[in-house]
Amino acid sequence: MRLLRLSLRTLRREWHLPELRTLGASLVLAVVALGVVATLATRIERGMLASAAELIGGDAGLSAPQRLPDHYAEAARRHDLAISRSAVFPSVAFAHGQSQLLDVQASDGAYPLRGTLQLRDARGDRAGRAPAAGQVYLDHRALVALGLKLGERVQLGGRDLVIASELLRQPDGGELFALAPRAMMSIADAEQAGLLSVGSRARHQLLVAGDAGDVRRWREEAAAAPLPQGAQPISPEQAQERMRSSFDRASAFLRLTALLSALLAGVAIALAAQRYARRKTNEVALLRALGTPRRQVLGLLLGTLVALALPAVALGAGLALLLAQGAWLLASQLFSSIPTPMPLLPVGAAAAMGTAVLLGFALPPLARLGEVPPVAVFRASMARRVRRFDALYLLPATVALALIWSQSGSLQLAGILAVSLAGVAALAALLAAALLWLARRVAPGAHPALRLGLAALARRRGMSLLQATALSLGLVALLLLAIVAPALLDGWRRELPADTPNWFVLNLQDDQRVDFSRAVAGLGARELNMLPLAVGKLTAINGRPIDALQFQDERAKDWADRQLRISWAGALPPSNKVVAGRWAGERPAEAEVSVDTMWRDMFALKLGDTLHFDIGEGGLDARVGSVRQVDWRSFRVNFFLLLDPAHAAQLPHTWIASFYLPRGHADALARLARDYANLSLIDVDALLDQIRAIVDRVGNAVRWVLGFSLLAGALVLAAALAASAAERRHEAALLRTLGARRGQLRLAAACEFALLGLVAGLTAALGAGGAGWWLARTVFRIEGFVPPVLPLLGAALAAAVVVMLLGLAGTRRVVRTPPMQLLRAS
């Protein structure tokens, strides 16, 4: 209690000290930076999750091969959630004496709870709800296949339904390869028609939507008890593999951004604490000489720190919330339709992390004050005993590592960052030391201003090293964020090039290939690619029937039951990489199969294992000759299983074609398709649009968060420069007394800071380039990412200029120091 009062009094008395204010300001800044970034990141992540919800038509749900028990819906109602029921099943439609197998979705009037169902009718394009009883929506392919127009009737499940609208797009979980044309009808009709009775092939789903907390509680409740046979949860997170990898990368970017701001703040706090400790040395020596026990001295220092931290953290948290809200309001057009409440947890976490940073980075220099011997009152030099190694200095490193780890959520990311930052620090220290050495060499012959600047750097050897390192670290963060992150984003966007195949054609027969190729080429199609496709089942591994085998991996059973798509090729397809074994080539001695890594893991396969497939009437034994890693994010047609062409060519198969057709030719293609009644045409433009929109959204979001970190970084850089202000003032006063002109001081300062900036800039450019390259390869897995060398070098030079200007601005007052101060200083 007494200590607290004493601490408060100390704080009040010392509040005028610039170090203490810097310490407070750095802490506020740290909390604001961490808080704003974390809040925005969380909110944007939620926004993105919400846009994923648009893809599945609700915030969460369940799907099952039979009607879901009512208690799930009741639980949802209890939690104030909106509910929608659907069922999907294949069914044959009849019209004008023609028949067509359709993928039918039957939904209630609430569908979709999230996202939009896009329809086209006589009134034009509009968003709508599932059809009323007696009505049906058909997609373009269904209309073409059955030769129908809006307003006409179609028979579906024995019911006569009026075609009310053309189905343009629906929240479908991003399902890329819906094989058949689609229809949507009312769930009431489907029930009455007996389409959903027990034993039907329908898959039922229950979607819910509402407040995020309620949804989470419903999901937890649903997950608490075992799900019904065959039931699976539906969540935005698992909406679709390709989407998910986009989200993962987006949140990695965001976390990275927040993390770097935190480290910048730590550097600023360390600098301020060091200044404060230096200032307090005499006072502590005096207290010790007067008989104050060491424990009490440390207690007082810690108490003062805490007294400072509490209001600073509170202020920072408040500011962070305000700024985050403001930024959100400005940026919210990104996620216009999606309400996301302000999350409070991130700011709380930011406050805790800010405190950890303060303690971690401020304690070491302050704790060393406890070692100031009482005799230091007589001889100040006694207080500055330098110890070679101090375990205390592991503290900030530990805090930094813990922060990196907690923020990145990935050991790999944390490791890369930690190593990069440590490398940068070492490189900066090395470069700065080399520069100082050089300074001593070239100084005698140099221009007086340069010489004074070099001398100034050399005079503050320790401080110069520290500043160069801090500046480098700050600049690495800035460059990573400002140049490398956008370049990474760009590389990511380039993975969806403009002429990515946007049409897929299934069911092409051997004798149609040539004609069809010619026909679509005539329409202006490019990048035409055809692959054989056989459908079969895996029935045995190494001669043992698959049903008799047990697998650890739960997915294995499911895949063993499925009809598999199998293809073959003589050359390894692009975006495939052999990770084990050897690619079979055109004609190996015996039948070979190349499996994807997921398959290897799922069925615990080894090279040389024999797989037996039932395909059509016959079968095939194939030896596992290689394991492939497939980049599933690429928009190519890829297969888990690839046979060798020599042994597979005789299997019953059709062809799957992919090509790029410029927009606006869809009608011509639809006309063409009438001549090939057996073909299924799939337009993925809509899906590609969705993915591009998401990539753009994420890009914008990252840029927003980035702006805040840049600001935080710039402020921290200024704080680092302020660290040597007192020393500079003394020096300036002395030089002024000796008759130095202001211009001379200014030129010297300009040289000094330009050199400092150059060291920091070059180090940072190297560090950021290296870290970016490393991140691209390992974390973001962007192929062929080349660090933007010229922008980085340009930024290094710009950094030198900015640091020079900042330094000059910072020394403007120093240059004006009245020389009289020297006579007053002891």
Place this chain on the structure above:
Amino acid sequence: MNAPSHLNAEPILDARDVSKSVRGPEGQLDILRGVSLAVREGESFAIVGASGSGKTTLLGLLAGLDTPSAGSVRLDGHALEALDEEARADVRRRLVGFVFQSFHLLPALRAEENVMLPLELEGRSDARERARAALDAVGLTPRRRHYPAQLSGGEQQRVAIARAFVHGPRLLFADEPTGNLDQRTGQHVADLLFALNRDRQTTLVLVTHDPKLAARCTRQVELQQGSVLRTGAERAVSA
């Protein structure tokens, strides 16, 4: 040596009715009130008085480190109060050297480099040679490559003296130059200052509260609460 040239010459330093006040927490505080004095070239002039009497403030005004609130200071014919800080810096660089009670050497520079500073500010190319000569004159040639922390207080003050006269100033201002030194070392430092005064005709303006040191000067003025209490009589320069 010729007869002292200063006896009839115009004073090199002439302060008329100099006052200095500052705004303190309890309103205006008068530090100096109407101080007048004249120092002739080649003189050694002591400013004495109790602590807090305004000696340092006066020295700062005489050397052009600060400007008076009222009155005028002429240094070698320059009216300091009419010059801006930049012009006063020019005057200081050309005409003035300083020695401080707490030495004020730059800790990261070697002795020799500290002495070179005033010459470098003038952009002279012979800075190193002249700095060595100056260090030689104060007997520190063997220590020229040492850093201040490696030198004793007396040695540091000798380096400071070398720095003060290396560029050949007409005036040397010293604020309690022996205040931080023991008696014998202080004596040695004082000897150096007076030797410079004598051998190079460098006018010496010395602030001290040591009567013995003041007594070695040709003239002295005593301050009391910002006013001149008395001006000591001129004394023949004794060898």
